[in-house]
Amino acid sequence: MTNLVEISNLNFGYGSRLVLKGINLTVPKGSLVAIMGLSGCGKTTLLRLIGGQLQARDGSVTVAGHHLNDMNQDELYALRRRLGMLFQFGALFTDLSVYDNVAFQMREHTRLPESVIRDLTLMKLNAVGLRGVQSLMPSEMSGGMARRVALARATALDPELILYDEPFAGLDPISLGVIGQLIRRLNDALGATSVLVTHDVQESLKIVDYVYFVSEGVIVAQGTPDQIRASTLPFVHQFIWGEADGPMPFHYPSRTMSDDLGLKEV
Amino acid sequence: MALEATLRGIRLVGDKTLRIVERVGATAVFLGLTVMHSATSFRRFDLVIREIFYAGVQSLIIILVSGLFVGMVLGLQGHETLQNYGSEQSVGVLVALSLVRELGPVVAALLFASRAGSAITAEIGLMKATEQLSAMEMMAINPIARVVAPRFWGGVISMPLLAMLFSAMGIIGGYLVAVVLIGVDDGAFWSQMQAAVDFRHDIVNGIIKSLVFGIAVCAIATFEGFEAPPTAEGVSGATTRTVVSSSLAILALDLVLTAFMLKGWN
Ligand SMILES: Nc1ncnc2c1ncn2[C@@H]1O[C@H](COP(=O)(O)OP(=O)(O)O)[C@@H](O)[C@H]1O
Ligand SMILES: [Mg+2]
Numbered sequence: 001m002t003n004l005v006e007i008s009n010l011n012f013g014y015g016s017r018l019v020l021k022g023i024n025l026t027v028p029k030g031s032l033v034a035i036m037g038l039s040g041c042g043k044t045t046l047l048r049l050i051g052g053q054l055q056a057r058d059g060s061v062t063v064a065g066h067h068l069n070d071m072n073q074d075e076l077y078a079l080r081r082r083l084g085m086l087f088q089f090g091a092l093f094t095d096l097s098v099y100d101n102v103a104f105q106m107r108e109h110t111r112l113p114e115s116v117i118r119d120l121t122l123m124k125l126n127a128v129g130l131r132g133v134q135s136l137m138p139s140e141m142s143g144g145m146a147r148r149v150a151l152a153r154a155t156a157l158d159p160e161l162i163l164y165d166e167p168f169a170g171l172d173p174i175s176l177g178v179i180g181q182l183i184r185r186l187n188d189a190l191g192a193t194s195v196l197v198t199h200d201v202q203e204s205l206k207i208v209d210y211v212y213f214v215s216e217g218v219i220v221a222q223g224t225p226d227q228i229r230a231s232t233l234p235f236v237h238q239f240i241w242g243e244a245d246g247p248m249p250f251h252y253p254s255r256t257m258s259d260d261l262g263l264k265e266v
Numbered sequence: 267m268a269l270e271a272t273l274r275g276i277r278l279v280g281d282k283t284l285r286i287v288e289r290v291g292a293t294a295v296f297l298g299l300t301v302m303h304s305a306t307s308f309r310r311f312d313l314v315i316r317e318i319f320y321a322g323v324q325s326l327i328i329i330l331v332s333g334l335f336v337g338m339v340l341g342l343q344g345h346e347t348l349q350n351y352g353s354e355q356s357v358g359v360l361v362a363l364s365l366v367r368e369l370g371p372v373v374a375a376l377l378f379a380s381r382a383g384s385a386i387t388a389e390i391g392l393m394k395a396t397e398q399l400s401a402m403e404m405m406a407i408n409p410i411a412r413v414v415a416p417r418f419w420g421g422v423i424s425m426p427l428l429a430m431l432f433s434a435m436g437i438i439g440g441y442l443v444a445v446v447l448i449g450v451d452d453g454a455f456w457s458q459m460q461a462a463v464d465f466r467h468d469i470v471n472g473i474i475k476s477l478v479f480g481i482a483v484c485a486i487a488t489f490e491g492f493e494a495p496p497t498a499e500g501v502s503g504a505t506t507r508t509v510v511s512s513s514l515a516i517l518a519l520d521l522v523l524t525a526f527m528l529k530g531w532n
Pocket of ligand 2: 040044165
């Protein structure tokens with residue numbers, strides 16, 4: 001098995017509105033794949049489908065050889081133990097200290113003695129450079145630090161597959177680079193496979209192996225970072241160079257301005 | 267016209283009623299789920315003890331102070347009324363029976379709903395809004411078992427204890443007013459109370475009431491938090507609903523329980 005995640009002909013919608021349409025996507029073992037697109041294009045939804053928190057309407061999602069559609073809750077939970085996920089805003093447990101956050105899964109899922117858990121936790125915190133903040137509460141940290149702690153927590157049990165939801169959102173340029181490098185390094189050091197969902201093109205093109213572009217629920221482009229940079233597709237070009245108007249219009253579709261303002265044509 | 271208005275009125279009432287019934291049903295289903303997923307709470311009782319601290323110990327001040335005041339008022343009012351019949355020495359009986367049978371369980375539960383119930387809803391609601399519950403699910407840990415059940419049992423265990431403390435403080439308050447302040451005979455106050463209060467019919471029934479109220483408040487509080495829309499308004503609305511629904515539930519259940527207890531269960 002060379003692909004850890006395989007998605008084929010996936011359709012998904014909330015209510016009657018389709019959010020993802022005919023998605024085909026593969027994530028080879030050991031690689032770091034980015035899914036890019038504008039806010040609201042369905043990136044988080046796609047991650048939740050891979051994590052089994054949402055069910056595909058049509059098509060299939062396969063993770064580590066298991067069809068998620070056919071799994072019951074126990075099987076799904078067993079599979080999730082091999083997964084780590086970094087949520088958009090970290091989602092650290094606010095009632096637990098940094099140390100307890102990172103140790104959480106070890107305590108829940110293993111019978112390791114506290115001394116071993118302590119060593120592992122400190123190693124995980126050390127890997128993100130935050131061994132010194134173990135006794136702080138999540139509310140006492142900056143956004144960048146919280147994200148790094150969440151990263152340590154997501155990798156606590158050495159997952160085979162790590163899912164990142166907008167790891168760069170709301171970070172200053174320095175934290176951004178730090179997180180980017182960490183994601184790459186953790187992936188390679190753990191021998192893991194990673195899926196990175198983001199709208200930050202510049203940062204992610206530096207670290208990923210392959211990119212999928214999603215627009216309005218459809219994959220519109222894909223390729224290696226070099227291919228993407230060289231792409232002449234208008235959408236990709238607009239996205240990479242951050243142009244305000246292009247195929248993705250600045251204006252949300254609406255009635256004409258004169259209609260909205262009640263102006264009469266003369 | 268009038269017919270139409272009447273019909274609309276009936277429809278509105280029917281619609282509201284259905285929605286309330288639906289909500290009660292959903293809360294009951296959630297209560298069932300919580301009980302089903304309670305194994306973790308009893309295997310790792312330290313989780314529950316922590317919640318007993320937050321729900322129970324942190325409610326102590328308000329419960330004790332309120333109990334004292336309520337008892338003092340009962341002492342004053344009771345003495346005033348009983349005086350007319352020349353039986354002011356029975357004020358101890360009046361204070362104790364009112365507290366143990368009714369006011370202890372009911373007022374303590376109302377206070378508990380607004381102090382601890384609202385806090386439980388807000389906490390669970392915020393954990394949901396900040397994706398902490400989702401994060402837990404992705405770690406293959408059931409949030410109902412790990413977050414909801416310990417809070418539920420912590421509250422359920424705290425409630426009867428708080429109600430008993432409320433009653434005890436109330437009796438002290440009644441004593442202070444009737445005996446120390448007004449000068450009712452000390453011996454008569456206690457001995458009449460001792461003779462009139464029946465362990466099974468008054469004290470045990472009071473404890474049963476507060477246990478039922480505790481279950482109702484904690485089921486409502488955890489349900490509202492868990493189902494709260496993941497926004498600021500969603501959580502604040504859920505918190506309000508917890509207090510309102512719990513209060514109504516307490517008063518309605520009290521009527522039913524009292525009727526059964528006075529009439530016998532068969
Ligand atoms: N729970 C939900 N219920 C209904 N619609 C949703 C829900 N979650 C997301 N959506 C909608 O689905 C679309 C995709 O959302 P999302 O996957 O969060 O986008 P992204 O992560 O790319 O910003 C958005 O238009 C959003 O409004
Ligand atoms: Mg998103």
